[in-house]
Amino acid sequence: MKRLATLSLVLSFAMVAAAVAATETWTVDPNHTTAQFTARHFGIVPVVGTIPLKKAVVKLEPGSQIPIEVSAELDPANEDTHNGMRDNDIRSDHYFDVATYPNMTFQSTKITGTDPKHFTIVGNLTMHGQTHPVTLNAGVVGAGTTPRGRSVIAYSATGSLARSQWGMSFGPVIVGDGIDISLNVEADGP
Amino acid sequence: MKRLAAFGLLFSIATATSALASTEAWRVDPNHAAAQFTARHFGIVPVTGSIPVKKVVVKLEPDSQIPIEVSAELDPSNVDTHNGSRDNDLRSGHYFDVASFPEMTFHSTKITGTDPKHFTIVGNLTMHGQTHPITLNAAVVGANKTPRGRSVIAYSANGSLDRRQWGLGFGPIIVANGIDISLNVEADGP
Numbered sequence: 001m002k003r004l005a006t007l008s009l010v011l012s013f014a015m016v017a018a019a020v021a022a023t024e025t026w027t028v029d030p031n032h033t034t035a036q037f038t039a040r041h042f043g044i045v046p047v048v049g050t051i052p053l054k055k056a057v058v059k060l061e062p063g064s065q066i067p068i069e070v071s072a073e074l075d076p077a078n079e080d081t082h083n084g085m086r087d088n089d090i091r092s093d094h095y096f097d098v099a100t101y102p103n104m105t106f107q108s109t110k111i112t113g114t115d116p117k118h119f120t121i122v123g124n125l126t127m128h129g130q131t132h133p134v135t136l137n138a139g140v141v142g143a144g145t146t147p148r149g150r151s152v153i154a155y156s157a158t159g160s161l162a163r164s165q166w167g168m169s170f171g172p173v174i175v176g177d178g179i180d181i182s183l184n185v186e187a188d189g190p
Numbered sequence: 191m192k193r194l195a196a197f198g199l200l201f202s203i204a205t206a207t208s209a210l211a212s213t214e215a216w217r218v219d220p221n222h223a224a225a226q227f228t229a230r231h232f233g234i235v236p237v238t239g240s241i242p243v244k245k246v247v248v249k250l251e252p253d254s255q256i257p258i259e260v261s262a263e264l265d266p267s268n269v270d271t272h273n274g275s276r277d278n279d280l281r282s283g284h285y286f287d288v289a290s291f292p293e294m295t296f297h298s299t300k301i302t303g304t305d306p307k308h309f310t311i312v313g314n315l316t317m318h319g320q321t322h323p324i325t326l327n328a329a330v331v332g333a334n335k336t337p338r339g340r341s342v343i344a345y346s347a348n349g350s351l352d353r354r355q356w357g358l359g360f361g362p363i364i365v366a367n368g369i370d371i372s373l374n375v376e377a378d379g380p
Contacts, residue, residue: 031273032231034238038374041222044332045344045376048224048240050272082240082270083221142234147363154235173337184228186235 023068024190026153028056032186035074040176049081049090051104058155058187065116065140065153067108074104076127094170095163101129109133116140121157128166134159136183151189158182213258214380216343218246222376225264230366239271239280241294248345248377255306255330255343257298264294266317284360291319299323306330311347318356324349326373341379348372 030053038046056072077098081087091098104127113119121136138157146152159181163169169177223243228236242265249259267288269280281288294317303309311326328347336342349371353359359367 031276032235032237034236034272036238040332041344041376042334042336042342044334045222045342046224046331046346046374047222048226048374050238052272080270080272082224082242086221141236142230144232144234146232152232152234156236184236184238186231 022062024060024062026058026060026187026189028053028058028072029186029188030054030056034182034184035072036182036184038180038182040178042174043176046180047081049079049087051076051079056185058153058185060187065143066113066119067111067121070106070108070111070121070123072106074106075102076104077102095168096128101127103127106134125161125166128168130166132161132165134161134181136181141184153187153189155185155187156183157185212252214250214252216248216250216377216379218243218248218262219376219378220244220246224374225262226372226374228370228372230368232364233366236370237271239269239277241266241270242268243375246375248343248375250377255333256303256309257301257311260296260298260301260311260313262296264296266294267292285358286318291317293317296324315351315356318358320356322355324351324371326371331374336378343377343379345375345377346373347375 033053033056035051035053036048037051038048041047052075054073054075056070058067059069060067076096077091079087079090079096081090090096093100106123106125108121108123110122111119117139119138121138122133123136124131125134136157136159138155140153141156142154144152161179161181162177163179164177220243223246224240225243226238226240228238231237244263244265246260246262248257250257266286267281269277269286271277271280280286296313296315298311298313300312301309307329309328311328312323313326314321315324326347326349328345330343331346332344334342351369351371352367353369354367
């Protein structure tokens with residue numbers, strides 16, 4: 001009995017070890033990834049900007065397109081709304097204050113769903129020196145193999161946040177509090 | 191009878207003239223207008239870019255938010271996909287060939303619909319030296335007055351086109367032929 005118990009224990013350790021070892025780390029290609037935000041001028045006019053991605057990683061289990069973990073570093077110092085004056089203002093202490101808070105990161109805490117076209121990512125977004133959860137509705141929008149034989153999965157994700165939660169509440173009449181987020185991500189297989 | 195017919199003719203001319211006279215030309219603020227396109231890397235991964243809007247006019251009849259005419263000038267020389275070498279490639283003879291064809295314009299030919307939240311704009315898009323029709327699904331997404339009392343209407347519109355139609359067929363494996371268009375426009379009242 002003791003031997004059987006030991007064998008089961010060893011077997012379950014081995015299985016856990018095998019499962020952990022099999023998790024794949026896919027690299028997100030910053031050149032084909034867009035992190036876009038939409039603010040509303042006067043609360044009504046959508047104005048779109050992007051924040052460059054420095055680095056992001058998607059962890060997948062083999063055979064599944066739904067990540068088990070997602071993490072990203074972004075670069076708010078180079079946010080871009082195609083207007084020099086506006087961008088300087090956004091980077092200033094009116095909004096991002098990139099001189100004081102150059103870092104912006106996202107780390108998933110919980111990913112749920114069984115349909116690769118509709119799953120949910122909850123994670124912590126850190127910007128302007130504060131960390132709060134955001135929820136993203138995500139989905140695979142395409143998958144294939146590049147001409148050079150590398151696996152690629154394209155994800156889209158959307159969500160919204162209230163900028164005041166991160167202490168970025170300047171100018172509420174000119175710019176609405178609600179900010180929409182839209183991400184298009186290219187994940188390249190290992 | 192002749193006098194009645196003459197009067198009728200005069201009256202209808204006068205009505206037509208006053209209708210024309212009361213058409214309002216709303217200016218689009220380029221700082222709060224975005225023309226965005228999405229191409230698909232390997233036909234899979236959405237990659238977005240924008241083309242600056244130089245000038246847009248929206249003609250409206252009083253009390254209607256559905257335009258009777260829309261015209262726009264865009265600036266493909268300043269196409270921006272947040273990647274210097276890709277943007278240079280897009281401006282080159284591979285794609286827009288901005289040295290030969292610096293102009294890009296849109297002019298509506300027919301606007302239909304009675305619901306400001308869902309109407310259709312058909313018009314001619316000129317780019318890369320060719321003119322072909324495109325159809326945009328458009329909507330009012332907000333309307334308000336600015337703190338200074340000026341009327342503002344926010345429009346969104348989207349559509350798709352096949353770039354080959356404009357002679358922009360280079361690199362069909364790396365970039366799919368179908369290009370999605372998304373516009374967000376702030377129209378300011380006269």
